[in-house]
Amino acid sequence: MLTWIVSPESLIRWLKRHQERQAQGEPEEPRRPGRPRVRAEIEQAVLQIYRCQRSLKTDPFVTIRN
16 A cells, blocks of 8 residues: 655645746755854844953853852
């Protein structure tokens, strides 16, 4: 007996979308392994916090618990 992971209708729909994209000339986006990149604004904000804390001679990523 054949067990489907996806329904035949879904598979046909995906294939049609793929063919439409190819016919329109849309390039496939290369898939990169791992986590997506962080936006540049967020990266800059984190670096600014780090530099500010570093100038105060404290570690911004360590918290003191009582």
